[in-house]
Amino acid sequence: SVVILDFGSQYTRLIARRVRELRAYSVILPGTASLERILAEQPQAIILSGGPNSVFDPSSPKPAEGLLEQGLPVLGICYGMQYLAQALGGRVERAGRREYGKAVLTRHEGPLFAGLEGELQMWMSHSDAVTALPEGWKVIAETEENPVAAIAAPDGRTFGVQFHPEVVHSPKGMAVLENFLELAGVRRDWTPEHTLETLIADIRAKVGSDRVLLAVSGGVDSSTLALLLSRAIGSQLTAVFVDHGLLRLGERHEVEQALRPLGDENLRVVDASEQFLQALKGVSDPEEKRKIVGREFIRVFEAEARKLSQEGCRWLAQGTLYPDVIESAGGEGAANIKSHHNVGGLPPDLKFELLEPFRYLFKDEVRELALLLGLPEPIRMRHPFPGPGLAIRILGEVTPHKLDILRRADDIFISALREWNLYDSVSQALAVLTPMQSVGVIGDERSYGYVLGLRAVSTVDFMTADWARLPLDFLDEVARKITRQVPEIGRVVYDITSKPPATIEWE
Ligand code: XMP
DSSP: EEEEESSSOTTHHHHHHHHHHHHHEEEEETTOOHHHHHHHHOEEEEOOOOOOOOOTSSSSSSOOOTTTGGGEEEETTHHHHHHHHTTTTTTEEEEEEEEEEEEEEEEEOOGGGOOOHHHHHHHEEEEEEEEEETTTTTTEEEEEOOOSSSSEEEESEEEEEESBBTTSSSSHHHHHHHHHHHHTTTOOOOHHHHHHHHHHHHHHHHHTEEEEEEEEEEHHHHHHHHHHHHHHHHEEEEEEEEEEEEEOHHHHHHHHHGGGOOGGGGGGEEEEEEHHHHHTTOOHHHHHHHHOOOHHHHHHHHHHHHHHHHHTEEEEOOOOOOHOOOTTTSOOOOGGGGGGGTTOOOOOSSSOOEEEETOOOOOOHHHHHHHHOOHHHHHHTTTOOOOGGGGGGSSOOOOOHHHHHHHHHHHHHHHHHHTTGGGGGGEEEEEEEEEEEEEEEEETEEEEEEEEEEEEEOOOSSSSBEOOOOOOHHHHHHHHHHHHTTTTEEEEOOOOOOOSSOOOOOO
16 A cells, blocks of 8 residues: 555645555555554555645654654655655755746656656645755756756655646646656555455455445445445345435436345335425524434434344444545544534434445545446436435425425426536536525516526535536526426526635525
């Protein structure tokens, strides 16, 4: 594996993903992780991330004592390079000014740049610079502004780069990372097939002949997990799908179809729409709606879980992903993972052991597995859908009538995105039914219909998002179709607010 020590760079996860894209397994640990912790991962190479600190600040985070004496190949990126230079006897100084943005390597040489000819564009973001090298090291790249853009140790396997090879603004950055992995002799066996085999073997070893309970939501993670568990332990799996009546048009059917390989006895579909709608009656506050849906979900799921527990079911599987688990310098990680996971909240007397096969996977890797496991494309590539479902896309009170209107309108929008091949070009798209009614005219008569909001966004992490520049002809067609086929809607508007200040959902 490759151990990535995180010194607080916003790109640390990206480094981990890039290494995995190069088919090497990677793990992120806090920059100050103990040597024992690092060696427990049996690393074949170490990457030191960038970070906001200055190495000459005495309180800046440093890797464990003795790490550099292990004979392991090391790649230091930005702060990581500065650390290497300073720790091994070179010098780092505050540069006259900050080098930020695209920079061109006017000169580069040696095996780290093997196969790369001519000038290379790389992304820079630093205000400290290496001004003297440790003994025996060489400068192997420079930019106009920076005479020390990359350095190489005498061992031929340890390097420092001032630029960020992991970001898209470094078009040949992946080649640099790949050269490093090659020089370091890192095993490149992290293929989806290998991952699948490993996961299946691990699950079998852990679970033995016990039974496993899984809640499926229709999202890609839980659906893939259902297929994986089914492949690994067959009928020892019981998947429970709670239909809360807040799903989109045809969604329940789609999920049932996708999970057909589980066999009828192993997929329990609980229709609880009545119960949810009843509980939501008269409620219009968004947070209140969220709480109610969460609470009712646990009630329904608990009842199923209790039955299964009494039948001797021992494990509860969850689709927790690596980003929820990473113990990074940013302070996230295992400690607060429970707070945002779906099936927390079961009462303490109901005891299950937790099975989290995706704990070390990124979302893209789950999608690759989904492909191998035969999860149908529409679910595999589906946009995220919030747990409270359409309840938070109907502003104000949720009623069966409004659910019906929104479902039909949403389906027209989403189907059109697919028809126009635009679905995969946006990160999330949705329709929102507002309580507002506006005046219109149909034939010679005045009409009075609801205002429907359409929203589509581009985003990488859903923390910030930009509204999608959908073609005007497309929006025109969708608005016409919706008002024609859903006469309760009198007006269609497109949301052109980014996040921040707006959120992606309207509630
Ligand atoms: P916002 O609206 O906060 O949404 O910009 C960011 C992402 O989170 C989803 N979202 C939710 N997901 N329960 C969920 O499971 C919720 O209560 C919830 N609220 C928002 C939203 O769809 C978007 O992908």
